[in-house]
Amino acid sequence: MDSNSTYIQQSVATSIVLPIIYIFLCILGLLGNILSQWVFLRKITRKTSTHMYLTNLVTANLLVCSAMPFVSAYFMEGSTWKYGSTQCNVVNFWGTLFLHVSMFISLTTLSCIAISRYATLIKKDLTQEENASLYEKIFYGRILKKFCQPNFAKKLCGFIWGVVLATVIPVTIYYSAVELSEENGKMCYSEVAECGAEISGTARLVGTAFIGFCFLVVLLSYYSFVSYLKKIRKSTSITKKYSTYCSVKRHLLVIQFLLIVCFLPYSIFMPIFYALAKSNDRQRLGHLVEIKNFLICLAAARSSTDPIIFLLLDKTFKKTLYNLFRKANSPH
Template sequence: MNQNSCSITAYENFPLVQLCVYIPVFILGIFLNVLALWVFCCKLNKWTETKVYMVNLAVADCLLLFTLPFKTLSNFQQMKVGRWCLVLESGYFINRLMSISIITVVAADRYLAIKYPLKAKALRSPLQASFASGFLWIVIICVIFLTKMIENRDQDELCFEKTSVKPSVISLCVIIGGFFIPLIIVIYCSIQVIAELLKKKNENCHEKKLIRKAVYIVTANMAVFIICFLPLYLGHLLRFIMDSISSSCPAIQRVNNFVHLASVLANTNCCLDAICYYFVNKEFKEASPKLVRSKSESIEDAKIQLPTH
């Protein structure tokens, strides 16, 4: 196949699909995330690790939502690649990667709190959570801007569109580092937390109910993360492979159409985050102290049984 003769574009009705989905997503997402920010910042006086991460997640989701109208407009007007386009693309990808990163850090933080509660007291604090969040913002902003500077977009004609069929190694690195590594962390930490919660058999009925709710919500949270983002990044990975092996234009076009639809699904995550993490935070507040107390009592019992010298 002559790669120079193959130009990939979004299918004709995609801007209309975006408009139909993004209007309710934008309205609902802004309402839920602004409400979450108001509750976390104005109604909850004590700053905790979870509160710090939730505020950063809500900010990232809000900023991503604000890019959606411009993304939709760029498709309707077929905006050409230029300085304004690169700014929009950077804002869009920075906030998506930040959202994924915060979800990953929250999963790891919960794993640490549930699996190693005593060590967690020394390792977890609101200040450390603030430093971790700030570090993530800096790293992701630098990575995206550096990517935009290095990446050659001369062969791409339209904004938010990879029209050329030249494989991008930089994009592959972002796909692996920005999603697939976080995916492994989220799945591992979530499964470990669920397993740890299910170990607690000797609780009273009320505590069993709380732990069961926590298990359901962690499972739902992990499922939402996988369902929203996995199709998109599998599509990106498949597109890279097909570009690399010089597949036919129609085949690449079909994958490109799938990526566009998957991106719409991924952006609905901005609404679901506010809902999922509200319940996760609520249930873990109730379930975690009981697990910490149970583990502490087990350790104290073990200490009593140790011989003294």
């Protein structure tokens, strides 16, 4: 394949604006997530399952933040790097690996948090309902309640890391060592690097479907919660638990908001991208690639803003952080 067939023209948005955004997100994300991880590991003594999931989420956030300098360098200099150079190989492998591992870890963890928050509420109410069906007692009372147990949450997070790494690493190695070498493009920033070949392209579509699946899990949790709330609305005890219901509803809405704003645009666009990228129109391909890269940046931006979201998801984190800043500002 000649150099012209693999060349993609970069605009100012990709070569200058996007790297600046990644550097800003990297600094913001490292500061916020390091502080959050310190609070979760050192300052919160009694850890719930939610804390286990959030600690896992912070770890994934730190991973993607560490990949941002690689990605920023790729967009700034990738069109001048020769294919096969050390810079190109390092950025293609580690940047791609860190970014996708973190994305799938975050998606799965957010889904687990949604299930955990919903299961916590249902478990408490089922223990007080004598007319609960056998299905409800088994599915909600026994299966889902495990998501609320800290030990199970810790093991589940370890399992998630194992599965994601075992899935993403082989695809990334094949993409970096085989697909790119077969294409033998002249420049690092090229069509095959941005669009992938058969294996990596299929893997990206599977990953896109997984994003949609996680969104459906969160949406189903929210729908089930609202349906359950309607079911017990006539109960006199609902007023006593109103704050708890509002808290669970807020948590599910926050997670839905994250998925809709950060991940759903990328999930919707990727099938369109692969359908339109098959044409020989180089100018249109360049525009499609730029849209894809900005949507990936939007998904990565969630990792940098998560510390703010933690204030909405966990009261203990909010209270601990507030006490730390109050002590730091105290004249004594």
